[in-house]
Amino acid sequence: MSLVDRDRRIMWHPFSQEESSDLPIAIERAKGSYIYDKNGKSYLDLISSWWVNIHGHGHQKISQAIYDQAKKIDHIMFAGFTHDPAVSLCENLLKILPKDLTRCFYSDNGSTAVEIALKMSYQYWFNKGEKQRTLFISFDGGYHGDTFGAMSVGKESDFYNPFQKFMFEVLFIPLAHTWYGDENIDEKESKSLEYLNDQLKEKSHLISAMIIEPLVQGASGMRIYRTEFIKKVINLIKKFDILIIFDEVMTGFGRTGANFALNQINICPDFLCISKGITGGVLPLALTITKKKIYDAFLSDNWDKAFAHGHSYTANPIACAAGLASLELFLQKETQDKINIISAIHQKFIKELFNSNREIIKHTRTIGTIAAFDLKSEKNLTNVLKRKFLENGLLLRPLKNTVYLLPPYSIKEEELKESYSLINEIINEV
Numbered sequence: 001m002s003l004v005d006r007d008r009r010i011m012w013h014p015f016s017q018e019e020s021s022d023l024p025i026a027i028e029r030a031k032g033s034y035i036y037d038k039n040g041k042s043y044l045d046l047i048s049s050w051w052v053n054i055h056g057h058g059h060q061k062i063s064q065a066i067y068d069q070a071k072k073i074d075h076i077m078f079a080g081f082t083h084d085p086a087v088s089l090c091e092n093l094l095k096i097l098p099k100d101l102t103r104c105f106y107s108d109n110g111s112t113a114v115e116i117a118l119k120m121s122y123q124y125w126f127n128k129g130e131k132q133r134t135l136f137i138s139f140d141g142g143y144h145g146d147t148f149g150a151m152s153v154g155k156e157s158d159f160y161n162p163f164q165k166f167m168f169e170v171l172f173i174p175l176a177h178t179w180y181g182d183e184n185i186d187e188k189e190s191k192s193l194e195y196l197n198d199q200l201k202e203k204s205h206l207i208s209a210m211i212i213e214p215l216v217q218g219a220s221g222m223r224i225y226r227t228e229f230i231k232k233v234i235n236l237i238k239k240f241d242i243l244i245i246f247d248e249v250m251t252g253f254g255r256t257g258a259n260f261a262l263n264q265i266n267i268c269p270d271f272l273c274i275s276k277g278i279t280g281g282v283l284p285l286a287l288t289i290t291k292k293k294i295y296d297a298f299l300s301d302n303w304d305k306a307f308a309h310g311h312s313y314t315a316n317p318i319a320c321a322a323g324l325a326s327l328e329l330f331l332q333k334e335t336q337d338k339i340n341i342i343s344a345i346h347q348k349f350i351k352e353l354f355n356s357n358r359e360i361i362k363h364t365r366t367i368g369t370i371a372a373f374d375l376k377s378e379k380n381l382t383n384v385l386k387r388k389f390l391e392n393g394l395l396l397r398p399l400k401n402t403v404y405l406l407p408p409y410s411i412k413e414e415e416l417k418e419s420y421s422l423i424n425e426i427i428n429e430v
Contacts, residue, residue: 003026003038004023004024004025004026007024007026008023008024011024022383022387025037025043026038029058030045030057030058031056031058032056032057032058032410033045033056033057033407033408033410033411033412033415034057035049035395041393042393043390043393043394043395044393044395044411044415044419045057045395045407045408046394046395046396046405046406046407046411046419047395047396047397047404047405047407048277048281048406048407048408049281050276050397051218051250051255051276051277052276052277052281053277053280053281053282054253054254054277054280054281054326054330054409055280055281055326055329055330055335055409055410056408056409057281057408059280059282059325059329059410061328061329062279062280062282062322062325062326063282064325065321065322065324065325066282066283066318066321066322066325068321069085069317069318069320069321069322070318072317073317074317074318075313075317075318076317077312077314078310078314078315079310079314083315083320085317085318085320085321085323085324086106086315086317086320088320088324089320089323089324089327090104090287092324092327093287093289093327094289096260096331097260097289098262098268100268100291101269101272101289101290101291102290102291102292102295103289103290103291103292103294103295104287104288104289105120105287105289105290105307105309106285106286106287106311106314107286107287107311107314108285108286108311108313108314108316109145109275109284109286110144110145110247110249110273110275110276110286111146112145112311113247113273113274113275113286113287114145114147114149114150114153114211114245114249114288115145115147115148115149115150116273116288116309117209117211117245117247117271117288117290118136118149118150118153118209118211118245119149119307119309120271120288120290120294120307121136121208121209121245121270121271121294122134122209123298123307124208124243124294124297125208127297127298127300127305128297132205133205133206133207133208134168134169134206135169135170135171135203135206135207135208136152136153136168136170136207136209136210136211137170137171137172137173137196137207137209137211137237138153138154138170138171138172138173138210138211138212139172139173139174139175139212139213140172140173140174140175141175141177141217141220141221142175142211142212142213142217142220142247143159143213143217143218143219143220144211144213144247145249146159148163148166148167149168151163151167152167152168152170153170153211155167155170159219171199171203171207173195173196173199173233174188174191174192174195175192175223175225176188176189176191176192176226177217177223177224177225178225178226179224179362179363179364179365180350180351180354180364180365182363185226189226189229192229192233193232193233193236196233196236196237200236200237200239200240200242204240204241204242207240207242208242208243209242209243209244209245209270209271210233210242210243210244210245211245211247212230212233212234212244212245212246212247212269213247213248213250213251214230214246214247214248214261214262215227215230215251215256215261215264215265215367216250216251216255216256216261216367216370218251219399220399221374221400221402221404222370222399222402222404224367224370224372227264227265230265230267231265231266231267234267243270243294244267244269244270244271245270245271245273246261246262246269246271247273248260248261248262248272248273248274249273249274249275249276249286250276252274252275252276252277252278253276253277253330254277254330254336254339254368254369254409255277255368255369255370256368256370257339257343257367257369258368259330260274268291270290270291270294271288271289271290271294272287272288272289272290273286273287273288273289274286274287274289275287277330278323278326278327279319279323279326280325280326280329282322283318283319283322284313284319285316285320285322285323335409338409339368339369339409341413342368342407342409342411342416343366343368343369345416346366346369346370346371346405347366349371349416349417349420350364350365350366350371350373351364352420353373353420353423353424354373356424357427357428359376360375360376360377360427360428361373361374361375361376361427362374362375362376369406369407370404370405370406371404371405372402372403372404372405373402373403374401374403375401375402375403375427377401380400380401381398381400381401382398382399382400382401384430385398385403385426385430388426388429388430389426392422392426393422394419394422394423394426396423403423403427405419
């Protein structure tokens with residue numbers, strides 16, 4: 001029996017309608033920017049396998065770090081214990097983050113990192129005696145994960161309709177997202193800020209925090225918005241003494257062109273959530289990083305004020321070792337140069353793609369190593385596009401009619417340029 005047949009007997013895949021989904025492709029190995037199936041066919045991983053493999057697959061430095069750590073400590077509970085990989089990873093991360101971010105809490109995925117930030121922000125006010133602060137603010141279309149708190153602040157993204165009655169109340173603000181040639185962006189931003197201001201005047205005393213995917217919303221279609229807009233939003237929020245959560249699960253580690261999106265905004269949030277690229281996509285790991293003032297609000301002789309949250313695999317030493325190796329690779333000049341090269345290629349070729357296909361594509365946009373465009377079609381072309389891309393050796397996973405590229409930093413310049421030529425052919429065929 002083939003691997004695919006065995007899979008179909010027992011497996012249930014994420015974000016899939018099992019009744020109608022194409023059969024899964026049996027992958028045998030992965031190396032660099034490519035994955036290879038059982039028949040030897042290669043696929044250029046243009047989305048870093050759901051945005052995680054920032055250095056490509058099978059990097060020797062990360063593999064060696066995992067091997068070395070596995071010989072020392074495979075895992076140990078983090079309640080009442082500590083170990084060097086966990087402490088060292090946080091020490092090195094804090095060196096490249098705003099100085100006010102000083103306290104780190106480990107988990108194992110982006111949804112949970114967000115859930116922790118939501119719980120911490122709510123309990124911060126609860127511990128301070130402001131128990132009425134039960135509301136959160138989010139932009140419409142945001143996606144923050146699949147746990148119930150994360151779903152609540154992303155429930156307008158259409159992923160969670162069956163669970164609406166279980167979710168807490170959230171104020172959703174219109175997102176003024178933009179693209180190249182957008183002539184209405186100033187008006188959209190003004191309306192969004194006006195709506196936010198009206199909500200704050202009425203309900204600020206009830207609000208715990210605002211959660212933001214800084215500069216780009218990922219799962220809703222790589223919707224990009226301007227730095228000056230997010231600065232105005234945050235400055236307005238701060239006037240009302242409301243906490244700020246940055247969900248940088250996707251945007252962290254170079255994706256927007258800087259180490260983190262917050263570096264471009266030049267604003268320090270109260271909470272920073274990071275995951276995905278933290279281990280180079282090799283092992284599950286996440287961090288929620290916050291300020292001393294938040295940490296201090298949980299200090300007490302009273303157990304009820306403690307943050308009673310944890311996971312069996314909190315700060316897994318092997319994952320932390322992978323994170324240390326990945327961070328070292330990320331900070332190398334070669335990687336930083338590659339991020340700039342990918343960004344420049346995106347800017348050049350996405351404009352050429354638009355100029356050649358004005359009748360079938362719209363809303364071209366890039367930021368850092370992310371490029372995206374929308375197809376002018378009334379039909380949902382997700383499946384047919386994904387199938388065509390795979391047939392041509394490209395691992396791309398369109399979001400409805402949005403095609404996006406988020407390649408690993410291992411990709412070669414010619415590989416990325418050739419991918420744009422293939423994408424051009426495929427969208428015209430479809």
